[in-house]
Amino acid sequence: MDDLEKLGLEVSKETREDFVNFKVEPLAVVYPKNEDDVIKIVNYARLKGIPIVPWGAGTSLTGAVACQGCILIDMKYMSNIIEINDVDWYVRVQPGVNLEYLNKKLMERNFFLPPDPASFFLCSVGGAVSNSSGGMRGVRYGTFRDWVLALRVVLPTGEAVRIGEPFRKNRAGYDLVHLFTGSEGTLGIITEIWLRITPLPKENLTAIIAFVPDLKSTAGIIQDMRRGGVLPEISEYIDNEVVKALNSALDARLKESEGGLLLLRLQSEDAEAMKEILKKWGADFTVLSREEWERMYSLRAQSALALKAISKEMYVEDIVVPVSKLAEAIERINELEAKYKVKMPVIAHIGDGNLHPNILVRDKEVADVIFEEVGKIAIELGGSVSGEHGIGVQKAGLMGEQLKLHNGLKVLEIMRDIKRLIDPNGIMNPGKYVELAYERARASNP
Known part of the structure; x- marks a missing residue:
């Protein structure tokens, strides 16, 4: 070179x-x-x-x-925060900026960027945008797709363009911003990003840790929460195997209970209603101080790292199901554990139906089979094979199956054609994502 x-x-x-x-x-x-x-x-x-x-x-x-x-x-050297605009409420950054560092700088100005993938202390903003990453606050604030206003992108032709505008209301033309957000580097190289920011919440929030009898009870709690019109800022679940991993790898000193634990932070006016729901489902709960909450938030963010520390071979799943189907999805995941005699510790953004079963098995062939079966659970229940981790090569076949079943092969064909139009020479992260999903869906088309 x-x-x-x-x-x-x-x-x-x-x-x-x-x-x-x-x-x-x-x-x-x-x-x-x-x-x-x-x-x-x-x-x-x-x-x-x-x-x-x-x-x-x-x-x-x-x-x-x-x-x-x-x-x-x-992109590590392109890591400048170019502008924080506290009137128009946006931040303009280069893609290599660390997400945790960005939020620290925003909080100094009484603002924040809500999406918080669990890797927020490691990941770059450009990577989070390219993947449309989610996070613990997704139940209330959505994913990165909901916060990107504009982008500068170098196209595969070598041309640099700006798409979008740094304000919220813009109806001029097709929505190219959301086409490139989540495109996993297959359409261009992002060089600048305008992100919507919002003032730090002023409402009084109550944080709760609840030890639940089992994961199915957690599904019932979340469904009742939604029926009651309670919209939390955060509603996270980690099962007891994950708790054990945190205790082992990070000396977390968390209480171990058969059903695992649920972390909630919500408006204080909803706290009493939430407590009644937790009592109904037999959960043992405690209201956390601010310091206790921050500790638990940090531990939850490090859950995958803790699992990786105790099991080097780990296949991280990421499916989404309608919240109304949570109990069924969980039951079917438990059946897979029993069928294959493997551990599949679950981490979940459970408030919006986003489940992360982590397959701990050394035999790659067995892991691949389980991985596919977990994805098919989401497809069959009307959900998605990915809520925030993306597709890459690992989930291309499942993405093709989902889109073919839910939307039709024509939709995948349109996506494939968009890739060809923008990247006519096929040099931009080729052979993955939409291209591979289309190939596999086409090959399996009856």
Whole structure:
């Protein structure tokens, strides 16, 4: 890759892995410092016919950054907060900004960016946007897709464009912002991001930890909460295996109970109604102080790291089902555990039906079978195979199955055609996501 160095770019040669050990074996890793550098890299790759894969912080869970023989574009040097606008309520950043650092700076101005993926202390903003990541506050505030206002993107042709506007109401043209948000690096390289921000909440919030009899009871609690019109800021679940992992790996000193625990933070005016629901389902609960809540929030964010510390072989699932189908989904996940005699500790953004069964098994072939069966549970219950982790290569077949069944093959064909239109040379993170989903759905079409 001497030619890249001649263009004035910093280049290295190394192999990497993402969070769940998908291999990244590039021809070269290149470190742009500005948009002009990104354009140089894209033009070089296009002329040479070399695939390009953007890299944020490597917290991908689905093989979205896996590659062999690509140019890996590491965005770590493009990490400036360009502007915090406290009148128009947006922040403008480069993609390499760490999400936790960004929120610290926003909070100094009495603002915050609500989406909080569990990797918030590790991940980059660009990666979170490219993946449309979610998080613990998703039940109330949604995912990154709901907070991106505008983007600057270097297209696979080497052209730089700005899409969207840095304000909320904009009806000019097709919604390209939401096309690129969540596109997993398959349509272009994001170089600047305008994100909507909001003032820190002023309402009085009550935090509750509840030890539940079992996961099915938790489903009943969440369904009753929604029937009662209670909209929490956070409603998270971790089962007892995850609690044990936190105690073992992080010395969390949490109470262990058969059913695991539920973490809730909601408006104080809803607290009494919530307590009655918890009593109905036999949960043992405690109201947390601010300091206790912050500790539990941090532990919940580190749950996947704790599991990974005790089981190096881990397959992280991410499905969404309608909240009305939660109990059925949980029952079917429990049946899979019994059928395959494996542990599948569950972490869940349970308030919006987003379940993360973590398959702990060393036999990859068995794990792949279980992984597919968990995804099919979501499809059959009218849900989605991914709520926030994305598709990459790992879930392309399941995505094809979901869209074919729920929406029809034509919808996948439109997505495939959009990819071809924007990336005519097929260099931008190719062979994944929409392309692979279409191929697999087409191959299985009766």
